[in-house]
Amino acid sequence: MKNNKKQSAAPSANNSRKHLAAKIYKYRGFYLMFLPVFVFAVIFFYLPMIGIRYAFTDYNGIKDPTFTGLANFEKMFSMPNFWSAFFNTLQISIIRLFLTVAVAVIVSIFLNEIANIHFKKVVQTIIYLPHFMSWVVTASVFSLILAPTSQGLVNSFLVQLGVVSADNMIYFLGDNKWWRFAFYLIGIWKETGWQTVIFMATLSGINTELYEAASIDGAGRWGKMRYITFPALANTILTVLILNLAKVMNLFESAFVLQNDAVLGTANVLETYIYYQTFNSGAIPNYGYTTAVGLFKSAIGCVLVLFCNWLSKKVREGRGIV
Amino acid sequence: MKKKVVSLLLVAAMVASMGCGSSNNGGTSNAGTSDAGTNSGADAATTESNEGGDAAATDTASDVEKPEEISIMVDGTVFTKENAQDEFIAKLEELTGIKFTVTQPDHDAYYDVVGQTIASGEWPDVMILSSTYYAGYAEQGVLWDMTEAYENSELKQRQDAFGSTGVIDGVRIDGKLYGMPSARGNGCVTYVKKAWLDNCGLEAPTNYEEYLAMLEAFTTGDPDGDSTNGNTYGVSAAGFIGTEAPYTNYLPEFYQDAHPSFYLAEDGTWKDGFTEDAMKEALQRMADAYAKGVIDPTTLTNGTKDCRDKYYGDEFGVFTYWAGTWQTNLETNLEANGKDSELVALAPIAEVGQYLDRVPPVWAITSQCENPEGVFKYFIEAMQDGGDVQFLFTYGVEDVHWSTKAETIFEGEENEKVYADGEFHGCENLETPGTQYTKAHIDPMLALVELANDPKDESLPESTKNSAALFNENCVAADLVPTTDAMSEYNGDLTTLKNELVANVVMGKSTIEEAYARYESEHGAEWSQAIVDSLNQ
Numbered sequence: 054m055k056n057n058k059k060q061s062a063a064p065s066a067n068n069s070r071k072h073l074a075a076k077i078y079k080y081r082g083f084y085l086m087f088l089p090v091f092v093f094a095v096i097f098f099y100l101p102m103i104g105i106r107y108a109f110t111d112y113n114g115i116k117d118p119t120f121t122g123l124a125n126f127e128k129m130f131s132m133p134n135f136w137s138a139f140f141n142t143l144q145i146s147i148i149r150l151f152l153t154v155a156v157a158v159i160v161s162i163f164l165n166e167i168a169n170i171h172f173k174k175v176v177q178t179i180i181y182l183p184h185f186m187s188w189v190v191t192a193s194v195f196s197l198i199l200a201p202t203s204q205g206l207v208n209s210f211l212v213q214l215g216v217v218s219a220d221n222m223i224y225f226l227g228d229n230k231w232w233r234f235a236f237y238l239i240g241i242w243k244e245t246g247w248q249t250v251i252f253m254a255t256l257s258g259i260n261t262e263l264y265e266a267a268s269i270d271g272a273g274r275w276g277k278m279r280y281i282t283f284p285a286l287a288n289t290i291l292t293v294l295i296l297n298l299a300k301v302m303n304l305f306e307s308a309f310v311l312q313n314d315a316v317l318g319t320a321n322v323l324e325t326y327i328y329y330q331t332f333n334s335g336a337i338p339n340y341g342y343t344t345a346v347g348l349f350k351s352a353i354g355c356v357l358v359l360f361c362n363w364l365s366k367k368v369r370e371g372r373g374i375v
Numbered sequence: 376m377k378k379k380v381v382s383l384l385l386v387a388a389m390v391a392s393m394g395c396g397s398s399n400n401g402g403t404s405n406a407g408t409s410d411a412g413t414n415s416g417a418d419a420a421t422t423e424s425n426e427g428g429d430a431a432a433t434d435t436a437s438d439v440e441k442p443e444e445i446s447i448m449v450d451g452t453v454f455t456k457e458n459a460q461d462e463f464i465a466k467l468e469e470l471t472g473i474k475f476t477v478t479q480p481d482h483d484a485y486y487d488v489v490g491q492t493i494a495s496g497e498w499p500d501v502m503i504l505s506s507t508y509y510a511g512y513a514e515q516g517v518l519w520d521m522t523e524a525y526e527n528s529e530l531k532q533r534q535d536a537f538g539s540t541g542v543i544d545g546v547r548i549d550g551k552l553y554g555m556p557s558a559r560g561n562g563c564v565t566y567v568k569k570a571w572l573d574n575c576g577l578e579a580p581t582n583y584e585e586y587l588a589m590l591e592a593f594t595t596g597d598p599d600g601d602s603t604n605g606n607t608y609g610v611s612a613a614g615f616i617g618t619e620a621p622y623t624n625y626l627p628e629f630y631q632d633a634h635p636s637f638y639l640a641e642d643g644t645w646k647d648g649f650t651e652d653a654m655k656e657a658l659q660r661m662a663d664a665y666a667k668g669v670i671d672p673t674t675l676t677n678g679t680k681d682c683r684d685k686y687y688g689d690e691f692g693v694f695t696y697w698a699g700t701w702q703t704n705l706e707t708n709l710e711a712n713g714k715d716s717e718l719v720a721l722a723p724i725a726e727v728g729q730y731l732d733r734v735p736p737v738w739a740i741t742s743q744c745e746n747p748e749g750v751f752k753y754f755i756e757a758m759q760d761g762g763d764v765q766f767l768f769t770y771g772v773e774d775v776h777w778s779t780k781a782e783t784i785f786e787g788e789e790n791e792k793v794y795a796d797g798e799f800h801g802c803e804n805l806e807t808p809g810t811q812y813t814k815a816h817i818d819p820m821l822a823l824v825e826l827a828n829d830p831k832d833e834s835l836p837e838s839t840k841n842s843a844a845l846f847n848e849n850c851v852a853a854d855l856v857p858t859t860d861a862m863s864e865y866n867g868d869l870t871t872l873k874n875e876l877v878a879n880v881v882m883g884k885s886t887i888e889e890a891y892a893r894y895e896s897e898h899g900a901e902w903s904q905a906i907v908d909s910l911n912q
Binding site for chain 1: 863
């Protein structure tokens with residue numbers, strides 16, 4: 054009986070292989086088109102992963118790496134600055150994400166309510182523009198606007214209002230209490246416009262007959278927003294949140310250009326921590342250690358992607374993000 | 376007949392010996408005169424070919440093969456492509472008879488690329504390295520030990536004769552040389568606006584008390600004469616602590632004798648000055664001054680460009696910045712902004728004693744170079760030959776970077792500079808029209824070897840020369856800190872912690888006692904001790 058099963062399984066496997074080969078041949082054009090992407094992915098995404106091995110070595114880029122096992126990870130977990138940077142990354146990224154999406158939704162709804170199409174386009178263009186400014190320029194501009202001197206626009210305004218005195222202005226970018234607030238505000242200013250693109254697209258897809266029907270039923274503006282616009286946006290909001298949640302560990306440029314010595318306790322994130330480890334040591338850095346930190350960051354990022362994929366399937370009826 | 380033959384032979388021998396003698400004399404005299412710079416390598420080769428030379432240097436030179444090609448990796452201190460690098464290299468090749476392959480990454484990313492290049496295992500023959508990378512790579516065996524070649528070279532004689540021995544000693548690591556600076560490291564001088572001093576009825580300060588009084592007058596009075604008191608600051612800087620050794624460059628009057636990082640003590644041991652009383656006193660001085668408002672409140676977030684712009688806008692009066700060319704740049708920009716432009720370069724106040732001359736970048740030969748002796752002799756040494764090659768590295772290419780032809784150069788729409796025929800001057804900058812070239816790679820005021828026929832006296836503005844002279848007379852070389860494994864492991868975190876504590880104390884966010892308690896509790900003292908121990912091993 055068993056022999057019979059084996060005999061029948063072998064031809065089946067052969068058939069399957071032949072079938073696959075036939076399929077590949079049939080769709081050879083597609084496979085040929087896929088080939089450059091495959092080669093690109095292997096060369097630029099997978100081969101560099103070989104560098105992960107340095108996380109388990111002492112390596113200064115000159116002599117051959119020395120295998121040290123988990124020593125770099127032990128050091129990493131014992132460093133207070135690492136943990137501070139890790140938790141800062143999570144907090145700053147997640148709060149910024151929620152704030153930016155929330156503001157983008159509100160702005161999108163307001164934009165959608167603008168009846169004059171030309172005015173609407175002008176407003177949209179104006180709020181998109183900051184997205185195209187480099188973070189370096191943005192930091193310079195806001196350093197000036199938020200400066201604790203009479204040259205600082207915000208502080209001058211606060212002094213005029215009597216909120217602060219001229220001798221005791223707020224150093225938004227130089228004070229641990231205020232830095233994150235300023236960071237979120239700048240992030241919102243820079244990225245809200247761009248984020249509205251996707252929400253505006255969703256809003257423009259809402260059937261206008263729904264609004265007409267609601268009007269006939271006696272719904273006002275708020276009612277239409279509450280019962281038509283918000284529900285239509287809900288799925289998009291969730292999608293945007295989930296997709297961006299997977300990327301929260303990637304935070305460097307914005308934090309780097311806005312932080313300074315006085316606020317490192319609240320502003321230092323994992324990628325800036327790696328930067329300081331590499332360039333602040335006054336010596337040839339141990340790339341093994343910085344690779345270990347990078348690997349840990351990637352591992353957390355990977356977990357977040359998987360979590361978001363799971364969450365996405367739950368929320369979007371089986372559609373994951375990967 | 377026999378007599379005739381003998382006499383003919385004797386005459387022939389005499390003529391031959393005279394010929395040899397004159398040839399030897401020619402070689403020696405060339406090396407010793409200012410013309411030696413003209414293809415010094417070629418001259419040396421001529422000397423080598425002469426039989427019977429008795430100088431040891433000549434014997435050594437005869438063993439050195441001239442390289443046909445040299446690969447060099449340089450930062451933005453060498454002319455970029457936009458600034459006619461091709462013409463510069465072509466001239467260098469013409470003068471040395473060597474082909475050069477140049478790799479020049481973006482200046483800001485230079486050390487990223489250097490690190491990647493070293494890690495790749497494909498090293499250039501020669502590269503420019505800052506003190507940190509120089510010490511680190513020397514330690515790791517990346518760099519060729521040029522001590523012996525240097526000690527037997529004419530370059531050493533030229534540098535010693537020009538009083539540059541101390542600069543070279545400053546880049547020795549355990550007595551060995553792995554790189555050759557082409558100029559002094561330079562440092563910062565404190566500039567004060569002359570009009571502000573006059574408006575406040577003050578003389579240039581000579582001690583800390585006077586310095587502080589000047590800052591207070593600049594902060595509370597009306598030094599800029601706009602009829603408003605208290606709308607200016609005394610001093611500003613790009614951060615309370617520098618980002619590279621010696622860290623105290625931008626606020627020397629407050630730091631005085633303090634060392635925020637590692638330094639070589641008089642007893643020959645390495646110490647971390649951060650926990651010493653001198654550093655605590657420096658922090659107290661800065662905290663007091665900041666609380667009084669005499670330090671620009673935005674110092675923490677300032678970059679150097681921010682400081683310069685504020686200085687040009689008359690927002691503050693005292694600025695410690697690079698010696699030499701920068702005094703002229705500052706004055707030019709003040710004038711362009713319609714401000715009183717005269718600056719007083721301060722001699723170091725009594726408590727500072729001397730300004731710090733930073734460790735200069737070096738040209739280093741890598742240990743992968745196949746003919747390091749040849750590269751040293753025909754390139755590194757030629758770069759400071761006192762003649763044509765050094766001239767090229769100092770001023771660039773004739774009629775590209777400098778000229779003696781009559782011409783008019785416009786700096787802006789109104790400011791024109793007219794040069795007569797035969798008058799040496801920098802050509803208009805190719806990358807930034809409206810400005811002129813003032814130097815190539817070697818700053819003429821910082822040269823380590825005397826340059827024959829140096830036109831700096833006629834070409835450089837008085838303010839540049841005076842500022843550089845003041846600095847050179849009042850500076851001491853900063854220590855070259857070796858690198859260790861402990862430093863690689865801990866100094867990144869340690870520096871971050873120190874910088875944070877300095878900022879917090881100065882801005883009044885914590886007291887000195889609280890800061891140092893945090894330094895202890897967050898492993899600062901432990902890391903510091905590990906590094907000090909490794910340095911003293």
